[in-house]
Amino acid sequence: MSEKTDRPLHKQDTVRSPDEKSMESIDISPGTVIGEYRIVSKIGKGGMGIVYKAYQESLERYVAVKVLKTNLSQMSNYLQQFQYEARSAAQLRHPNIVQIYGIGEHHDIHYFIMELVPGKTLKEIIQEKHQSPVKSGRLIPVYDALEMILQVAGGLHFAHESGFLHRDIKPANIIKDDKTQRMMIADFGLSRPVMTKKESLLGSMTGTPPFMAPEIFLGKPWTKSTDIYALGATLFNMLTARPLHESNNLKSLIHKIVNEKPPPAHGFNRDVPEEISAVIRKCTEKKPSDRYGTVDDFIKDIRLFLNEGRTHAFEFYSLKEPALKTSSEKEEENIYDPSKEKIKRRKITSLIIGASFMVAFIISSLLYQDYRNIAHGRAYCRKKLQDAKNLSRMGRTDMALSFLQDICNKFPDTPYAEDARRMMAELKAPKKEKETEGTNEPAVDSQ
Numbered sequence: 451m452s453e454k455t456d457r458p459l460h461k462q463d464t465v466r467s468p469d470e471k472s473m474e475s476i477d478i479s480p481g482t483v484i485g486e487y488r489i490v491s492k493i494g495k496g497g498m499g500i501v502y503k504a505y506q507e508s509l510e511r512y513v514a515v516k517v518l519k520t521n522l523s524q525m526s527n528y529l530q531q532f533q534y535e536a537r538s539a540a541q542l543r544h545p546n547i548v549q550i551y552g553i554g555e556h557h558d559i560h561y562f563i564m565e566l567v568p569g570k571t572l573k574e575i576i577q578e579k580h581q582s583p584v585k586s587g588r589l590i591p592v593y594d595a596l597e598m599i600l601q602v603a604g605g606l607h608f609a610h611e612s613g614f615l616h617r618d619i620k621p622a623n624i625i626k627d628d629k630t631q632r633m634m635i636a637d638f639g640l641s642r643p644v645m646t647k648k649e650s651l652l653g654s655m656t657g658t659p660p661f662m663a664p665e666i667f668l669g670k671p672w673t674k675s676t677d678i679y680a681l682g683a684t685l686f687n688m689l690t691a692r693p694l695h696e697s698n699n700l701k702s703l704i705h706k707i708v709n710e711k712p713p714p715a716h717g718f719n720r721d722v723p724e725e726i727s728a729v730i731r732k733c734t735e736k737k738p739s740d741r742y743g744t745v746d747d748f749i750k751d752i753r754l755f756l757n758e759g760r761t762h763a764f765e766f767y768s769l770k771e772p773a774l775k776t777s778s779e780k781e782e783e784n785i786y787d788p789s790k791e792k793i794k795r796r797k798i799t800s801l802i803i804g805a806s807f808m809v810a811f812i813i814s815s816l817l818y819q820d821y822r823n824i825a826h827g828r829a830y831c832r833k834k835l836q837d838a839k840n841l842s843r844m845g846r847t848d849m850a851l852s853f854l855q856d857i858c859n860k861f862p863d864t865p866y867a868e869d870a871r872r873m874m875a876e877l878k879a880p881k882k883e884k885e886t887e888g889t890n891e892p893a894v895d896s897q
């Protein structure tokens with residue numbers, strides 16, 4: 451290690467800006483000592499400063515040290531608030547919150563010390579996935595994303611219950627611990643400078659607009675609800691690898707955040723159930739009062755989805771907008787399923803067979819009816835012919851003739867009608883003969 455890097459920090463060593471114009475960033479060489487922390491390496495750089503891995507001799511542990519940008523350090527109001535909030539946040543202990551160990555000042559350099567979390571930020575995880583050569587693996591799987599956001603929400607809810615707001619929930623402030631696999635919220639207690647309405651609209655202050663609620667751009671204060679908005683925007687980003695609102699121009703981006711309805715997550719990722727898109731929508735409503743009342747309500751809705759496949763948010767919007775259908779209903783309508791197609795074909799075939807049977811049954815019933823009528827007609831005619839014969843034998847010729855006439859009328863084109871006509875002729879003929887001979891008895895009647 452060089453002589454320079456092993457000695458304590460001096461102002462002229464440390465305030466070395468890579469950007470000579472702004473003098474905003476502070477680059478500290480490895481080995482430099484600030485307070486009781488020896489800088490080991492630079493971890494990353496954000497909007498408010500640079501984060502270093504450092505070693506704390508007294509407690510023999512590695513920590514993360516965030517050194518604030520010089521322009522922030524020069525804002526006395528902000529410094530007071532930062533010191534107050536960081537000190538209070540140091541009391542926050544939760545398995546999903548990066549613990550703050552303390553704050554410090556060294557030669558006008560302001561920094562805070564926190565638990566060192568080995569791992570990647572959610573922002574890095576989303577970006578790495580998105581660059582994957584395998585198209586199907588370019589997004590975090592939905593259920594993994596839900597499990598992750600539940601952890602984040604658990605930490606955020608605990609903080610809210612303890613009286614803290616985060617004010618900058620976003621994927622870059624969530625680190626997945628390589629060792630424990632836990633999602634850790636970083637930067638709690640690192641309050642942001644309060645923006646004036648003009649600064650907000652010009653985007654001149656630090657911040658991450660895509661995760662910021664509309665009211666912030668209108669100069670309203672941060673509330674639990676603004677953190678809930680950021681939580682929903684983070685979930686959207688995890689599921690789609692896109693920001694909730696997009697624009698290459700900051701002014702138009704802010705205009706969209708304030709005025710436009712964000713697109714649903716399932717529009718960019720077909721794996722996202724509409725029930726979850728509705729949860730994001732509920733978090734990111736323009737009016738804070740339309741969002742979930744607490745982070746716990748958000749947690750309960752995600753859990754409801756994981757347990758029962760439904761969410762209160764979706765049910766709420768479905769009632770408001772009846773055109774909404776559950777994803778399962780839509781799936782049933784839209785998705786081609788060969789087995790369903792088979793069932794459909796079978797149903798049609800059974801219908802055709804059923805209808806054919808019905809037609810056959812009707813035809814055969816008619817035929818049977820006809821057959822029965824014919825059979826019945828035959829019996830009727832035979833009986834009537836026999837009766838007519840008996841009646842003529844008994845001398846009841848008129849009645850016999852009326853029976854025979856009845857056969858001729860009812861079954862005119864049948865052999866029975868012919869028989870009836872022949873008998874009628876016979877019955878009438880002897881009568882004529884007898885009339886001429888002076889006899890009144892027909893021949894048949896006498897037997």
Ligand SMILES: Nc1ncnc2c1ncn2[C@@H]1O[C@H](COP(=O)(O)OP(=O)(O)OP(=O)(O)O)[C@@H](O)[C@H]1O
Nearest residue numbers: 493494495496497498501514565566567622623636
């Ligand atoms: N406690 C920590 N342990 C380990 N690495 C950390 C810790 N805090 C931050 N980092 C790393 O340092 C990087 C920079 O963090 P920083 O908070 O400065 O950036 P940012 O979140 O993008 O911006 P900002 O929070 O200022 O808006 C992060 O991307 C992360 O990789």
Ligand SMILES: [Mg+2]
Nearest residue numbers: 496622623637
């Ligand atoms: Mg950060």
